[in-house]
Amino acid sequence: xxxxxxxxxxxxxxxxxxxxKFDPTHKIAxxxxxxxxxxxxxxxxxxxxxxxxxxxxxxxAKRAELRPFTWNQPQVTDCSHFxxxxxxxxxxxxxxxxxxxxxSEVRQVPATSIEPYKQMMLSDVVHGPRSLHANExxxxxxxxxxxxxxxxxxxxxxxxxxxxGFEPPRYDQVLGLAHKGLAAVxxxxxxxxxxxxxxxxxxxxxxxxxxxxERI
Ligand SMILES: Cc1cc2nc3c(=O)[nH]c(=O)nc-3n(C[C@H](O)[C@H](O)[C@H](O)COP(=O)(O)O)c2cc1C
Numbered sequence: 193x194x195x196x197x198x199x200x201x202x203x204x205x206x207x208x209x210x211x212x213k214f215d216p217t218h219k220i221a222x223x224x225x226x227x228x229x230x231x232x233x234x235x236x237x238x239x240x241x242x243x244x245x246x247x248x249x250x251x252x253a254k255r256a257e258l259r260p261f262t263w264n265q266p267q268v269t270d271c272s273h274f275x276x277x278x279x280x281x282x283x284x285x286x287x288x289x290x291x292x293x294x295x296s297e298v299r300q301v302p303a304t305s306i307e308p309y310k311q312m313m314l315s316d317v318v319h320g321p322r323s324l325h326a327n328e329x330x331x332x333x334x335x336x337x338x339x340x341x342x343x344x345x346x347x348x349x350x351x352x353x354x355x356x357g358f359e360p361p362r363y364d365q366v367l368g369l370a371h372k373g374l375a376a377v378x379x380x381x382x383x384x385x386x387x388x389x390x391x392x393x394x395x396x397x398x399x400x401x402x403x404x405x406e407r408i
Contacts, residue, residue, distance in 0.1 A: 196347070206396065208346035211353045211381070213389035214270040220383060224348050225273060228382070231344035232275075235337040239313050241291060243283050243330035244337060245374055247276040247367060254366070261362035262379070267353045272383030276363060277338055278374040279330035283323075288313050331377045338378055345382055355379040 220228070232246050249255055250273060259268045268274055280287060292310050296303040303310075316322050322329050342352045356378055363369070363376035385392055 200347075204346040204349075205343070207349075208342065208352065209391060209394070209396070211267065211271075211351040211383075211385045211389060212391045213386040214267055214272070214351065214353075214381065214383045215386045216270040218272065218384040220272040220350055224350060227348065228273075228341065228345055228350065232337055232341055235340045237333040237336065238329070239291075239317065240295075241283065241287070241313065241317065241333070243280045243287070243326075244334045245278050245280065245372075246337070247278060247369075247376075249274045249276065257366055258358075258363065261366065262355065262358040265355065265357060267355065267381035268379075270383070270386075271353070271381035273381075275341070275380045275382065276367065276376050277334045277378045277380070278369055278376050279327060279334050281327055281330070281373050281375050283317050283326050283330065285314060285318055288318060327375070334377050338380055341380060341382075350382055351385045353381045355381060 229248070235242075237243065249258070252269070255269045255274055258274075259265070262268045288310055291313075292303050292306055295301070295306055314320075317326060317329065338354055342354060345352045358376075358379060360376045363379075364374075367376070369375060
């Protein structure tokens with residue numbers, strides 16, 4: 193038997209929408225949040241390098257501080273959990289080594305046995321062609337985490353709103369990201385829709401399959 197039915201997948205993807213009005217009184221239960229946090233951690237990335245940090249903000253004061261730098265969008269203050277997806281800027285040999293050490297620990301293999309893999313990453317992302325646009329590359333990875341998060345949230349009946357309508361440099365300032373080598377890329381509000389969010393019943397606008405899918 194399939195773990196999730198075709199009907200359920202499409203039903204939940206049709207159910208989700210970019211929530212404009214959250215119910216501020218409805219918080220995500222800790223059991224569901226733990227699962228969503230695991231979903232973030234389980235996001236795949238190129239080479240498995242995970243060039244990110246997810247900043248989860250529940251502190252109302254901090255969220256109020258961020259709202260003016262988020263085009264004043266109410267989702268920031270009204271949702272249950274607000275996530276800022278940040279990249280680790282300019283991936284360096286230290287980060288690659290941390291992945292090697294972690295791999296060695298988790299898989300119980302000597303680090304020397306994965307030395308060729310380490311050299312491959314260094315010669316591409318750190319010193320090679322990809323290093324020229326390492327932050328752009330990292331941003332692409334972090335968007336995979338955003339998509340993964342929103343899909344998993346929908347499967348659990350949790351609403352989300354992805355947010356690019358914000359000022360990344362201001363976020364970097366307010367959250368003190370620069371000195372940690374991080375930079376804000378995109379955000380996501382998560383929680384539960386307000387009963388009167390007028391966007392909830394609107395039909396989805398998507399191009400027809402023949403316009404966006406090519407079969408060869
Ligand atoms: C990366 C990204 C950034 C977005 N930024 C915002 C935003 O700042 N505010 C907002 O209300 N919606 C935002 N949206 C929502 C989109 O407008 C919405 O996903 C799109 O119109 C499709 O509608 P649906 O998500 O309701 O199906 C964003 C969506 C994505 C994927």
